[in-house]
Amino acid sequence: MSLTPDELENHVKNIMFSKRIKYKAVILCEGDISSVKNVGLNPTMYRNLERKPDADFYKACLPRNMRKNNSPQFFNCGGRSDVIKVYCQLKTLHASNPKNSYLDINKLFAIIDLDIQKANIDNYLFQDTEEIFSNLYNELEINHNNIDSHIIFTTGLIHKEAYFLLPLFTDIFANYKNRLSYMNDEFSLKKIYTDIIEDIDKDKDLSANFDRVCNRINFSRLNCSTVGDLKNAFINQFHHGIDDRLIQTLFLIRKIKPYWEKISTRENIDAEKLREQLALEIAKFYANKDDDNFHITAILKSIYQQACR
Numbered sequence: 001m002s003l004t005p006d007e008l009e010n011h012v013k014n015i016m017f018s019k020r021i022k023y024k025a026v027i028l029c030e031g032d033i034s035s036v037k038n039v040g041l042n043p044t045m046y047r048n049l050e051r052k053p054d055a056d057f058y059k060a061c062l063p064r065n066m067r068k069n070n071s072p073q074f075f076n077c078g079g080r081s082d083v084i085k086v087y088c089q090l091k092t093l094h095a096s097n098p099k100n101s102y103l104d105i106n107k108l109f110a111i112i113d114l115d116i117q118k119a120n121i122d123n124y125l126f127q128d129t130e131e132i133f134s135n136l137y138n139e140l141e142i143n144h145n146n147i148d149s150h151i152i153f154t155t156g157l158i159h160k161e162a163y164f165l166l167p168l169f170t171d172i173f174a175n176y177k178n179r180l181s182y183m184n185d186e187f188s189l190k191k192i193y194t195d196i197i198e199d200i201d202k203d204k205d206l207s208a209n210f211d212r213v214c215n216r217i218n219f220s221r222l223n224c225s226t227v228g229d230l231k232n233a234f235i236n237q238f239h240h241g242i243d244d245r246l247i248q249t250l251f252l253i254r255k256i257k258p259y260w261e262k263i264s265t266r267e268n269i270d271a272e273k274l275r276e277q278l279a280l281e282i283a284k285f286y287a288n289k290d291d292d293n294f295h296i297t298a299i300l301k302s303i304y305q306q307a308c309r
Helices: 005-016 043-051 055-060 078-096 129-138 159-162 167-175 189-198 204-208 210-216 229-239 244-251 271-289 295-307
Strands: 026-029 073-076 108-112 153-156 181-182 263-267
Touching: 005 078, 026 055, 026 078, 026 295, 055 073, 055 271, 078 108, 108 295, 129 153, 129 167, 153 295, 159 271, 167 189, 167 244, 167 271, 189 244, 204 210, 210 229, 229 244, 263 271
Parallel strands: 026 073, 026 108, 108 153
Antiparallel strands: 181 263
16 A cells, blocks of 8 residues: 555655765665554664665675665665655655755665556656666666666566576575475476466456567567467477576566565475565675676666765
């Protein structure tokens, strides 16, 4: 459920008046804020937001050299539309009361999921999320020539969770300290990929936004004549083996979060906590690899460099 106008204003003021953001980049992201929605004006409570998904994942992705005293501060802001509203409201309220704000407006950024539906953004260089995506990415690669012109970034795959289920994490899942399961059965990335492909024609959002979906993956040469043709094209390609590029293409158009949420363990551990720990393990991998071509690392480096100017 979206933030009410009162909740939005309260959230924005708590961020503005938090001393923790002074001289630092502020990065807004999607994620639960139920624990602070009704606390009133109390910026000190906002430290807990960086310990919640999704903020804790992005924070854990920071390369080592960005974890200094001026490390960016992350704030969960609810859903994607809420993040955009918080960003716009922060700019407005800061402009009306800059002396009482700890925010440096030139260090305000946001990271949001691409998703299937596009979201409009008022008074911004790009009018919607699809325009941001098209400018920020070239096929499946980050566009380094354009990245520093962005303040609001979209993920290069459909959801943040898509970065958790890439084939390169096969060993992490296989050797994880808790024995993982998927849909209460043996864990298998291949099974997850198969389900994601098989459900293509059941995805109402994909069908309703089919032209946008096809435009995103026009580089793939997959048959996009109909939803059924697209599904069969993925099936045929998948039968030749698990290919990283094919899976990333799939993750551009299919919502991954519902499948991620079917991962659990038969051990006595809460499934949600298990997935949070898994996400942080994956974030640690990204942080240590420090790959400029990985979408999230590239975004965080761009933000850090822009904030240090």
